[in-house]
């Protein structure tokens with residue numbers, strides 16, 4: 476995409492060409508949700524295996540399948556990389572941080588656990604890691620739906 480920083484474009488293309496955690500999990504037991512962005516034709520299916528036996532629950536495994544533009548697919552790949560091994564409050568805190576990077580409303584008050592997770596990585600200069608590469612899409616409002624599709628689908632899967 477023209478207008479994106481070269482380094483960021485490289486990161487996005489790397490995830491697009493070599494998507495992480497690609498595939499499927501048996502569902503159930505894995506929770507699953509399908510997301511669709513009709514504006515662009517992007518499709519994403521998320522399979523997430525949550526270990527409920529520990530408290531707080533932890534994302535044991537995640538797989539992503541689907542097709543679509545480089546922004547939607549690379550965002551899904553980066554998301555899978557970012558949430559695996561995290562606790563659910565950490566995942567929700569990450570969703571919140573990602574959406575606020577894209578200037579999207581996160582007007583729901585964080586729970587104390589999410590607040591703690593946000594504070595815990597406040598000293599991390601790059602709490603979003605590769606996901607920071609997507610901050611350039613703020614300049615392209617129509618692509619924001621591409622960037623957030625995987626995240627909204629993730630929330631849906633966790634609610635299932």
Ligand code: ZN
Pocket residue numbers: 512515516517543544545546547621
């Ligand atoms: Zn798209």
